[in-house]
Amino acid sequence: MSAAQVQVTSPDDVRNVVLIGNAGSGKTSLFEQLLRARLVGYRGEKEDAERAAQLYLASLATGDVWVNLLDAPGHPDFVGELRAGIRAADAAIFVISAADGIDGAAQALWEECTAAGLPRIIALTKLDAGHADFDASVADAQGKFGEGVLPTHVPTLGPDGIIGNIGLLSLEEHDYSGGDVVNHKVAADDSHVETYRGPLIEAIIQESEDDSLMDRYLEGEELEVDTLLDDLMKAVATANLFPVIPVSSATGVGVEELLRLIEHGFPTPSAHPNPPTTTPAGEDLPTPATDPSGPLVAQVIRTTTAAITPRPTRRIPTTTTRSAWARSRWPSGPPWSREARRSPARS
Numbered sequence: 276m277s278a279a280q281v282q283v284t285s286p287d288d289v290r291n292v293v294l295i296g297n298a299g300s301g302k303t304s305l306f307e308q309l310l311r312a313r314l315v316g317y318r319g320e321k322e323d324a325e326r327a328a329q330l331y332l333a334s335l336a337t338g339d340v341w342v343n344l345l346d347a348p349g350h351p352d353f354v355g356e357l358r359a360g361i362r363a364a365d366a367a368i369f370v371i372s373a374a375d376g377i378d379g380a381a382q383a384l385w386e387e388c389t390a391a392g393l394p395r396i397i398a399l400t401k402l403d404a405g406h407a408d409f410d411a412s413v414a415d416a417q418g419k420f421g422e423g424v425l426p427t428h429v430p431t432l433g434p435d436g437i438i439g440n441i442g443l444l445s446l447e448e449h450d451y452s453g454g455d456v457v458n459h460k461v462a463a464d465d466s467h468v469e470t471y472r473g474p475l476i477e478a479i480i481q482e483s484e485d486d487s488l489m490d491r492y493l494e495g496e497e498l499e500v501d502t503l504l505d506d507l508m509k510a511v512a513t514a515n516l517f518p519v520i521p522v523s524s525a526t527g528v529g530v531e532e533l534l535r536l537i538e539h540g541f542p543t544p545s546a547h548p549n550p551p552t553t554t555p556a557g558e559d560l561p562t563p564a565t566d567p568s569g570p571l572v573a574q575v576i577r578t579t580t581a582a583i584t585p586r587p588t589r590r591i592p593t594t595t596t597r598s599a600w601a602r603s604r605w606p607s608g609p610p611w612s613r614e615a616r617r618s619p620a621r622s
């Protein structure tokens with residue numbers, strides 16, 4: 276669907292999403308893959324030092340929603356741009372490199388998101404690296420970010436690396452190896468699926484607080500996938516569960532799954548709480564309601580100081596300047612010139 280086909284009539288038609296991750300995690304490459312998947316003819320933007328230092332915005336349409344996608348700088352020197360992106364967004368895709376692990380800088384980024392209450396999806400990149408391991412990366416993320424981190428998909432591997440993934444709830448394999456995505460069913464007793472599917476379903480049921488659903492599950496009843504997906508999306512939108520999706524920033528594996536979660540799992544702007552407001556003197560004001568028909572309320576997320584270049588000046592040659600000054604002072608010519616004209620030439 277092209278962007279022109281999406282009609283935005285309310286905040287519920289919009290998703291504001293920021294990509295966050297360390298420099299070198301594959302974040303900007305994933306950003307480009309998301310755009311390429313929905314913008315026909317998109318060739319990508321040149322990555323340079325200026326772009327790497329600034330918050331970058333692009334928009335796309337997926338399904339029936341309009342997505343404003345922000346790429347936040349990953350280097351610690353540009354944390355101001357990162358915080359501007361967090362303030363502007365309603366949710367985040369948190370990019371982690373399976374090859375590099377989670378360092379102190381990544382933990383600091385996660386804490387910035389937690390402080391802002393941002394719902395997050397974790398995109399696990401660089402699984403093609405020789406020493407990368409999906410299970411170890413998930414365990415590392417759970418140890419550092421909490422038990423709410425749970426895979427919703429597991430990778431499928433080919434001779435040259437990751438070629439697709441399996442949805443743990445739908446039990447569908449998404450095969451990207453042929454260029455176009457091919458979907459087909461898999462068995463629930465697949466060893467990799469079995470490892471993560473049970474804990475995911477239990478966590479979703481606990482978040483739903485539906486006792487009857489838990490009873491049915493404990494009795495061995497197969498639960499409806501649509502029910503589980505709806506409860507998963509609610510848990511994601513409230514920042515209680517953080518899905519992990521294996522992706523490839525180079526080939527686009529996992530991009531379609533990310534876009535579906537953005538559309539169905541990320542909150543709308545109307546669901547995002549507004550920040551506290553004060554008068555210029557610092558007195559508290561009532562928190563404004565998110566009402567499209569109400570008075571305009573805007574939040575400045577970033578200010579920029581532009582360097583002012585001096586206006587070029589035209590340099591007048593010194594001889595011209597002196598001549599003009601002399602004519603204004605002595606219209607008939609300077610005295611020494613008149614004297615010279617009266618005196619006979621010397622031999």
